[in-house]
Amino acid sequence: MSGNTSTSMIVTLGFVTALSGFLIVTAYQTTKPAIEENKRLRIQQTVLEVIKGATAYKPFVITANGDLLEATPDLKGTNVYAGYDAQGKLMGLAAEGRAQGYSGSVETIYAYSPACECITGVKVIKQTETPGLGDKVITNKDFVANFEKLDAKLDAAGKALANAIVTVKHGSKKNPWEVDAISGATISSRAIAKGLNGSAQEVLPKVVPLLSTIEGAKP
Amino acid sequence: MSLIKQDDTITVDTFMEGIWRENPVFVMMLGMCPTLAVTTSAINALGMGAATTFVLIASSLLVSLFRNLIPAGVRIATYIVIIATFVTLVDYIMQAYSQALYAAMGAFIQLIVVNCIILGRAEACASRNKPLKSMVNAAGMGLGFTLALLCLGGVREILGNGSLFGLPLFGEHFQPWVIMVLPAGGFLVLAGWLILFEWLKLRKQGRSQQVGGAVHEH
Numbered sequence: 116m117s118g119n120t121s122t123s124m125i126v127t128l129g130f131v132t133a134l135s136g137f138l139i140v141t142a143y144q145t146t147k148p149a150i151e152e153n154k155r156l157r158i159q160q161t162v163l164e165v166i167k168g169a170t171a172y173k174p175f176v177i178t179a180n181g182d183l184l185e186a187t188p189d190l191k192g193t194n195v196y197a198g199y200d201a202q203g204k205l206m207g208l209a210a211e212g213r214a215q216g217y218s219g220s221v222e223t224i225y226a227y228s229p230a231c232e233c234i235t236g237v238k239v240i241k242q243t244e245t246p247g248l249g250d251k252v253i254t255n256k257d258f259v260a261n262f263e264k265l266d267a268k269l270d271a272a273g274k275a276l277a278n279a280i281v282t283v284k285h286g287s288k289k290n291p292w293e294v295d296a297i298s299g300a301t302i303s304s305r306a307i308a309k310g311l312n313g314s315a316q317e318v319l320p321k322v323v324p325l326l327s328t329i330e331g332a333k334p
Numbered sequence: 335m336s337l338i339k340q341d342d343t344i345t346v347d348t349f350m351e352g353i354w355r356e357n358p359v360f361v362m363m364l365g366m367c368p369t370l371a372v373t374t375s376a377i378n379a380l381g382m383g384a385a386t387t388f389v390l391i392a393s394s395l396l397v398s399l400f401r402n403l404i405p406a407g408v409r410i411a412t413y414i415v416i417i418a419t420f421v422t423l424v425d426y427i428m429q430a431y432s433q434a435l436y437a438a439m440g441a442f443i444q445l446i447v448v449n450c451i452i453l454g455r456a457e458a459c460a461s462r463n464k465p466l467k468s469m470v471n472a473a474g475m476g477l478g479f480t481l482a483l484l485c486l487g488g489v490r491e492i493l494g495n496g497s498l499f500g501l502p503l504f505g506e507h508f509q510p511w512v513i514m515v516l517p518a519g520g521f522l523v524l525a526g527w528l529i530l531f532e533w534l535k536l537r538k539q540g541r542s543q544q545v546g547g548a549v550h551e552h
Contacts, residue, residue, distance in 0.1 A: 124408045131400070131412050135419035142423045149430035157433060241437065248512060 157240065158224070162196045165226040165236045166207040169198025173332055177318065183325050185332070193314075195322055197329045198226070205330045207235060210318045212310030219243035221252075221306040227267060227319065229326055233291070234265040234280075234311060242303075249303035258297050258304065266291035267315050274320050280312040344467050352475030359482035359524075360531050364450040369483060370520035372442050376499045379487025381435045383480025385428065385443060387473065389420045390452050394472035397460040404461075413456040414447065421446045451479060482527075489523050490514045 162172050174186035177193040184190060196209040212223040222241040225234050239253050252258055270277040278292040282305040288295035296304035322329070347355075358364045365386075372382045396416045397404075404412050425443050428436045436443070446452070455475055460468040491497055494514030496504045513519050 120405075124405050127400075127404055127412060128408055128415070131415050135415050138419050139422050142426045146426040146430035150426070153430065153433050245516065248516075 158196075161224045161238045161240055162198060162209045165224055165238045166196075166198030166209050167226070167235060168200050168206045170201050172196045172198045172209070175329070177321050181321055183322065183328065193318060195318060196224075197332065205229070205326075208322060208329070210314050211240075212237075212307070212314040214306045214310035214313060216242060216244050216306035217249050217302040218245065221303065221310060223307060223310050225262065225311055225314070227315070229323070231264065232266070232268045234262055234267050234315070237262040237307060237311065239307070244300070244303045244306075249300050251297050251300050252303050252307055255297050258295070261288075261294045262311075264291065265294065265311075267319065269319060269323060273323065275316050276312070276319065280308050280315065282308040342464055342467060344470055348467060348471050349474040351471065352478035353481065354478070356475075357478045357482060358451045358454075358475055359479060359486075360527060362451075362454075364454060365479065367445060368442050368449060369486065370517065370524065372439060373483050373486040373490055373520060373523075374515045375438075375491040375495065375497075376484060376487045377435070378438050379483035380480065381428075381432075381439060382442065383476070383483045385424045385439075386446055386449060386451070386479055387476025388424055389417060389446050389449075390455060390472040390476045390479075391469050392420045392423075393417045393452060394455055394460040394468040395465050397456045398463060398465040398468040401461045401463075409457075409461065410453075413453060417452050417456070418447045451475060485527055486520065486523050489526070490519055493523075494519055 159172065163169050166172070173196070175195045175197060176184050176186045176190045177195060178184060178190070179192060183195070184192075186194065194211055198206045198209060200206050207226045207228045209224050209226050212225055213220055215221075220241070221239065221244065223237050223239050225237040227233070228235045237259070242250065242252070244250050244252070265280065266278060267280065268277045269275070276292075278290065280292055280294065282294045282296050282301070283289075284301075285296050285298035294304065294308040352358060356362055359366075359369050368382055368386070373379045393413070393416050397413055400412075421444060424446070428439070428443060455468075455472050459471050463471070488498060491499075492503060493511045494516075496502060496508040496510045511519075514523065
């Protein structure tokens with residue numbers, strides 16, 4: 116081996132990077148379907164879990180100009196999922212909330228029930244909060260109970276929520292639209308409520324007038 | 335390279351070296367970043383250990399196969415490319431098979447690239463030994479690293495969360511020692527283990543000195 120000549124260095128690096136590229140592309144191609152399937156399954160599972168009584172769902176997309184369309188892979192916009200029971204009756208809607216937490220964004224999927232005009236459940240799908248503190252928003256039973264019947268009525272004009280969803284200090288919840296924070300994890304609690312509020316303010320005014328269309332659609 | 339005489343025999347020590355005498359975490363103090371960051375629970379520690387072990391073994395094999403072809407001037411760059419390739423593979427595989435584990439590891443999977451244990455093995459062992467011996471040694475190092483992470487992750491999970499491998503150990507009324515799962519807890523638990531090992535070492539030395547002294551007096 117000639118050792119340290121430029122040619123041998125270039126040849127070695129070229130060979131190793133080519134081999135590396137080949138391996139990475141192979142792994143990417145092999146795992147891509149599994150990764151996408153995983154993501155889809157996770158959303159499906161979460162949507163069916165969060166909408167009570169739903170056994171099937173249908174994804175919709177709210178486009179940039181406010182139309183509600185059935186989702187196709189290349190349609191961009193805000194995702195809304197409609198959950199139906201075995202008879203095809205609409206059980207509720209689900210949408211995605213997202214807000215900045217203590218260390219990164221907290222992403223949730225929440226269920227909205229048109230019958231009670233309230234939020235009926237929240238699942239955290241992505242968070243990087245402090246383990247043992249901020250991740251209590253997933254495990255703390257009292258906190259999760261906040262979202263069993265959280266008021267999300269629209270105002271008279273139907274353009275926004277009648278009462279914005281807000282987080283209040285632990286133990287001081289008085290109104291049905293307030294979220295009782297976890298003491299010691301206020302910022303993470305606030306991130307969940309903020310994500311819900313942001314998404315509900317945007318999604319509900321557009322979806323509620325079109326409920327009959329969604330009810331008519333079959334999963 | 336020809337000056338270093340290659341000893342091809344694979345002994346038990348080739349494998350055991352990484353587990354005890356040259357344990358990457360407790361003796362060599364390498365790879366401290368993932369050690370402190372992801373050991374908040376036993377499962378995370380195991381996941382990180384397994385990912386690192388895979389990268390260690392696979393990159394040791396490749397470095398060892400090409401050891402006589404890589405010019406000394408670009409050897410570090412070559413090692414990094416090889417290591418980065420396997421880290422990317424782990425990244426994809428973990429995403430494909432366990433989203434939960436992948437979410438818990440965060441950026442630390444990608445950071446395996448710069449884990450000194452792996453570069454250290456490539457330079458100190460794989461570039462001087464035959465593939466099989468390098469792989470055996472790397473497997474030992476990987477296992478030693480995994481065990482060390484488990485030592486930290488287990489203690490931190492028990493104290494900071496009252497559970498082990500996600501199973502609750504104490505009753506409802508256990509108030510977890512939250513600082514243990516925060517970054518400061520990582521340092522505290524690591525220091526605790528280092529004190530324990532140092533004490534064991536000193537005690538062993540003291541004993542052998544006593545024995546030696548007794549012989550001398552005689």
